[in-house]
Amino acid sequence: MNIRILLGVLGIAAAPLAFPAVAADNAQTFVNKAAIGGMFEVDSSRIAQDRAKDQQVKNFAEKMIADHGAANEKLKKIAGEQKLEAPAQPDAPHKSDLEKLQNTTKGFDQPYVEMQRGAHADAVDLFQSYAKDGDNPSLKAFAAETLPTLKMHQDMIEKIAAANAGMPAIKSASTPKPPAPVPGANSFTETQAKNHIEDAGYTDVSSLAKDSQGIWRGQAKKDGKSTSVALDYQGNVFADEQ
Structure with missing residues (x-):
């Protein structure tokens, strides 16, 4: 909800994204992954506001805090109405990523961007999967409503990554699969x-x-x-x- 990478740049303030890789099996699983991913986006982006050097990255982090912060509150409200429990803290892997960001003193922008790329790939997968096959109507509607924002965040962070690193963006649904693995900075844990x-x-x-x-x-x-x-x-x- 899984560079899934610190969840910075693009994914802080909007709802978390996720694909088959983090597909939700049931309502509580979706809430857990979406909430943890959303918290990671906000927390990592708050660090980026202080540490990032590139203005585009700072602007992205600000948007993540706003969008994901709002989505997190909405998810928490819906979860309560559905008698589900939303996690109050990130899980161990996300805490570890946050600590890495916090301890990065030089070259902060690149690891934050890579974490955001991975986080948004996972978030888009998660929300897309649950919007299609979720078992709770209220959460399905939330996933469907949030998905376009997550995709927009993903597009933003991919453009930032391409501009800053000269790397091709992560494939979209319409991008043909290459004949062999593509070398490049890998954001997946x-x-x-x-x-x-x-x-x-x-x-x-x-x-x-x-x-x-x-x-x-x-x-x-x-x-x-x-x-x-x-x-x-x-x-x-x-x-x-x-």
Whole structure:
């Protein structure tokens, strides 16, 4: 809700995004992931307001705080009405990312942007999945209403990343899948990488490690057969042919 990356730049003040990688199984799971992702966006963006150097990044962080802050309050209200409990604090992985940001004294903008790219990819997946197949009408409506804002945030942060790093943006739904993993600064955490690979139909994902090109590589099973797998920074999953 999962550079999922500190959740800065684009994802602070708006509702969290998530794709199949963080798809919600039920209403409480959705609330947990959306709330934690939203808190991460706001908290990481508050750090960015003080530490970021680039004005675009600062502006993005300000918008994250406003948008995600409002979405977080709305989610909390709906969760209460539905007799569900919204987490009051980030989980351990997000706390760790926040600590990394807080302790970054030089070159803050790049890790924040990468965290925001990953966070918004996860948020879009989560909200998109729940808006389509969620089990609670009120939360489904919230996910559907929030999704366009999350996609807008994702587009913003991708443009910032491309401008600042000269990197191509993360693929969109209309972007053809490349023939091989695309090298690039990978914003996915190990957990997020595992989730994306599982969403591509693989099971028993193990031994994940990020190589020098920013590509997550590991082992998995599909159709009962063991295979090597790879995940690039765009979210493309491949049967790994090294």
